[in-house]
Amino acid sequence: xxxxxxxxxxxxxxxxxxxxxxxxxxxxxxxxxxxxxxxxxxxxxxxxxxxxxxxxxxxxxxxxxxxxxxxxxxxxxxxxxxxxxxxxxxxxxxxxxxxxxxxxxxxxxxxxxxxxxxxxxxxxxxxxxxxxxxxxxxxxxxxxxxxxxxxxxxxxxxxxxxxxxxxxxxxxxxxxxxxxxxxxxxxxxxxxxxxxxxxxxxxxxxxxxxxxxxxxxxxxxxxxxxxxxxxxxxxxxxxxxxxxxxxxxxxxxxxxxxxxxxxxxxxxxxxxxxxxxxxxxxxxxxxxxxxxxxxxxxxxxxxxxxxxxxxxxxxxxxxxxxxxxxxxxxxxxxxxxxxxxxxxxxxxxxxxxxxxxxxx
Amino acid sequence: xxxxxxxxxxxxxxxxxxxxxxxxxxxxxxxxxxxxxxxxxxxxxxxxxxxxxxxxxxxxxxxxxxxxxxxxxxxxxxxxxxxxxxxxxxxxxxxxxxxxxxxxxxxxxxxxxxxxxxxxxxxxxxxxxxxxxxxxxxxxxxxxxxxxxxxxxxxxxxxxxxxxxxxxxxxxxxxxxxxxxxxxxxxxxxxxxxxxxxxxxxxxxxxxxxxxxxxxxxxxxxxxxxxxxxxxxxxxxxxxxxxxxxxxxxxxxxxxxxxxxxxxxxxxxxxxxxxxxxxxxxxxxxxxxxxxxxxxxxxxxxxxxxxxxxxxxxxxxxxxxxxxxxxxxxxxxxxxxxxxxxxxxxxxxxxxxxxxxxxxxxxxxxxxxxxxxxxxxxxxxxxxxxxxxxxxxxxxxxxxxxxx
Numbered sequence: 187x188x189x190x191x192x193x194x195x196x197x198x199x200x201x202x203x204x205x206x207x208x209x210x211x212x213x214x215x216x217x218x219x220x221x222x223x224x225x226x227x228x229x230x231x232x233x234x235x236x237x238x239x240x241x242x243x244x245x246x247x248x249x250x251x252x253x254x255x256x257x258x259x260x261x262x263x264x265x266x267x268x269x270x271x272x273x274x275x276x277x278x279x280x281x282x283x284x285x286x287x288x289x290x291x292x293x294x295x296x297x298x299x300x301x302x303x304x305x306x307x308x309x310x311x312x313x314x315x316x317x318x319x320x321x322x323x324x325x326x327x328x329x330x331x332x333x334x335x336x337x338x339x340x341x342x343x344x345x346x347x348x349x350x351x352x353x354x355x356x357x358x359x360x361x362x363x364x365x366x367x368x369x370x371x372x373x374x375x376x377x378x379x380x381x382x383x384x385x386x387x388x389x390x391x392x393x394x395x396x397x398x399x400x401x402x403x404x405x406x407x408x409x410x411x412x413x414x415x416x417x418x419x420x421x422x423x424x425x426x427x428x429x430x431x432x433x434x435x436x437x438x439x440x441x442x443x444x445x446x447x448x449x450x451x452x453x454x455x456x457x458x459x460x461x462x463x464x465x466x467x468x469x470x471x472x473x474x475x476x477x478x479x480x481x482x483x484x485x486x487x488x489x490x491x492x493x494x495x496x497x498x499x500x501x502x503x504x505x506x507x508x509x510x511x512x513x514x515x516x517x518x519x520x521x522x523x524x525x526x527x528x529x530x531x532x533x534x535x536x537x538x539x540x541x542x543x544x545x546x
Numbered sequence: 547x548x549x550x551x552x553x554x555x556x557x558x559x560x561x562x563x564x565x566x567x568x569x570x571x572x573x574x575x576x577x578x579x580x581x582x583x584x585x586x587x588x589x590x591x592x593x594x595x596x597x598x599x600x601x602x603x604x605x606x607x608x609x610x611x612x613x614x615x616x617x618x619x620x621x622x623x624x625x626x627x628x629x630x631x632x633x634x635x636x637x638x639x640x641x642x643x644x645x646x647x648x649x650x651x652x653x654x655x656x657x658x659x660x661x662x663x664x665x666x667x668x669x670x671x672x673x674x675x676x677x678x679x680x681x682x683x684x685x686x687x688x689x690x691x692x693x694x695x696x697x698x699x700x701x702x703x704x705x706x707x708x709x710x711x712x713x714x715x716x717x718x719x720x721x722x723x724x725x726x727x728x729x730x731x732x733x734x735x736x737x738x739x740x741x742x743x744x745x746x747x748x749x750x751x752x753x754x755x756x757x758x759x760x761x762x763x764x765x766x767x768x769x770x771x772x773x774x775x776x777x778x779x780x781x782x783x784x785x786x787x788x789x790x791x792x793x794x795x796x797x798x799x800x801x802x803x804x805x806x807x808x809x810x811x812x813x814x815x816x817x818x819x820x821x822x823x824x825x826x827x828x829x830x831x832x833x834x835x836x837x838x839x840x841x842x843x844x845x846x847x848x849x850x851x852x853x854x855x856x857x858x859x860x861x862x863x864x865x866x867x868x869x870x871x872x873x874x875x876x877x878x879x880x881x882x883x884x885x886x887x888x889x890x891x892x893x894x895x896x897x898x899x900x901x902x903x904x905x906x907x908x909x910x911x912x913x914x915x916x917x918x919x920x921x922x923x924x925x926x927x928x929x930x931x932x933x934x935x936x937x938x939x940x941x942x943x944x945x946x947x948x949x950x
Contacts, residue, residue, distance in 0.1 A: 196613055196743070197700065197743060199735055203643045203644040211719060218721040222836075248670065249669055250670055251666055252666045255653055270650065299569055318600075330596070334566075362861075364673050367861045368766075400858070427858075435605040440601055445599065455766055457827075
């Protein structure tokens with residue numbers, strides 16, 4: 187009998203989502219008629235049946251202890267019949283059918299330190315990566331910068347006073363497991379020093395053809411040192427992507443003196459109005475300055491506030507910049523334009539100004 | 547994990563991040579560290595990184611649960627003698643339920659097992675969508691996995707597999723969903739279980755499904771195969787509701803008509819006139835007036851391919867592969883297409899070459915020909931500008947003479 191109970195299950199997949207839908211959603215699934223944002227962080231969805239579903243959205247630090255998850259569950263048990271959901275941006279959503287429970291829930295959330303907001307024309311929680319807490323390729327921390335920045339920008343999370351949505355994201359290296367490359371403002375950790383080759387270790391732990399093939403600029407070539415197979419790096423060709431380090435631990439690229447942060451602006455994924463866009467370079471480099479990264483926080487806050495003061499209704503960062511032009515973006519934000527802003531990688535010429543249509 | 551009475555390490559730098567109005571991840575680590583020696587060490591190790599401005603982790607190495615090749619990210623500290631409790635600090639990716647809905651019962655079960663087997667720290671959620679159980683030892687992996695499956699959960703993807711598919715909230719709570727994103731994502735997640743758990747590809751492959759062009763899961767930027775809801779036929783209009791919005795203070799001309807990218811609508815102060823043949827289904831007018839406007843009646847999705855972040859040759863946005871596909875279970879047409887793409891890329895793709903980069907290398911025209919799709923003008927922003935055109939076949943003079 188023990189053998190039967192100990193049988194190992196594999197490939198069962200995730201639980202079926204229907205098990206986790208609150209009754210009001212099961213009843214009105216696919217039958218929602220419209221929604222309205224009632225207050226910052228609070229919206230109502232109205233179904234064809236007339237049923238109403240109230241959502242209260244709260245920010246989280248993404249990195250959550252089981253103790254805090256249990257507290258969140260306590261709130262969902264008290265106010266939401268034991269159901270809750272999370273968003274793709276690490277917010278938690280409390281789903282209520284009784285509008286009378288909204289105010290008590292808000293009071294409890296406030297007491298526990300969860301900010302309510304992130305809906306509509308606001309800053310939502312930041313998508314971000316692991317940083318120094320868990321990653322070997324990180325050029326910066328993630329949670330620390332996000333905490334420092336959101337402390338400074340929280341009024342734009344908890345209100346509806348911005349002209350449009352603004353999506354902030356952070357990736358601690360350009361592997362971008364947070365895929366920040368289409369954000370209104372992206373904070374990206376960068377390396378700026380070529381990997382140091384550990385010639386002793388490399389032949390033992392890495393496959394040289396894979397290492398050579400991993401380099402997008404062909405900066406790595408096989409060589410022999412003291413009779414041992416290894417690789418050399420043509421440093422002027424290295425653009426610090428770190429891909430070789432990902433395939434070969436004997437090529438460490440992390441470097442406290444040179445690693446830091448870049449800031450990118452004007453990307454979006456939604457098709458609303460303007461097509462999706464990549465973010466473009468605004469600030470090439472800022473130092474890692476833990477624990478509160480004041481240079482990064484200041485630079486991002488400046489961009490947010492210049493945009494907020496100047497953009498028209500519905501105009502996201504990239505749409506605003508397209509209207510005013512990049513020269514005026516740099517004028518208005520006071521960010522110096524440098525050699526690093528001009529692309530020099532594949533198809534770089536497509537990003538150069540190839541007409542008389544520019545605004546100075 | 548046995549409780550360790552060791553007091554929390556001194557962390558003056560991290561302590562600075564306990565202050566301020568945004569919820570503090572440092573408080574979270576400290577909460578977990580009250581009972582958990584792994585979290586005590588992670589706190590001290592992170593403080594060291596904050597002092598030295600560098601990470602203290604080594605490459606993963608191969609670690610996992612029996613029979614699976616993905617789902618666990620191996621992680622080892624590079625100074626284990628100083629931080630023995632995080633000498634191993636492996637992450638489990640747990641496949642989230644579609645749409646990220648939970649019962650508190652299910653979440654509490656995960657908390658309970660993670661209290662017994664790991665650091666007590668999580669991410670809700672990781673970038674691909676999984677529940678992230680952050681940090682445990684190799685010898686805890688099988689036990690954690692066993693308890694997860696007993697509670698109805700399974701691991702997600704990592705490495706060169708189909709990564710955990712994810713989707714927006716869809717028809718569960720959105721009037722704009724043009725297909726059932728939850729049902730679709732659950733269906734393909736089950737269909738591809740083997741490929742999610744066992745690496746069989748050149749690199750990662752991501753499916754993401756958004757119910758409309760607002761693209762709440764960033765499918766176009768982040769998925770190798772992006773499934774984005776759309777419609778055919780006219781936008782549904784309730785003129786009385788449009789008029790009500792106008793009365794309540796929406797400037798229909800400035801906020802809706804002037805913002806339309808295809809200039810397909812006009813407002814005469816009483817009614818909104820949409821010339822639907824020019825509409826690009828961007829969602830702006832519907833977003834601005836959800837009570838008045840809705841997607842057209844014939845609904846489905848556009849299938850786009852190739853989206854990815856910069857590694858290796860640069861970031862790519864997905865591009866149109868199938869302009870309109872009905873998305874009804876059992877999704878036969880979609881699965882047949884996905885299987886053709888996966889088979890071709892698995893066979894011909896180079897190591898660490900995402901499908902978008904594979905298509906760049908072989909050419910979209912050749913790719914379409916091989917998977918059996920006809921070229922369509924919707925697939926390009928415009929036809930080629932350069933005259934260097936490849937033709938595989940040409941006429942020989944002798945052949946044409948003999949015919950003359």
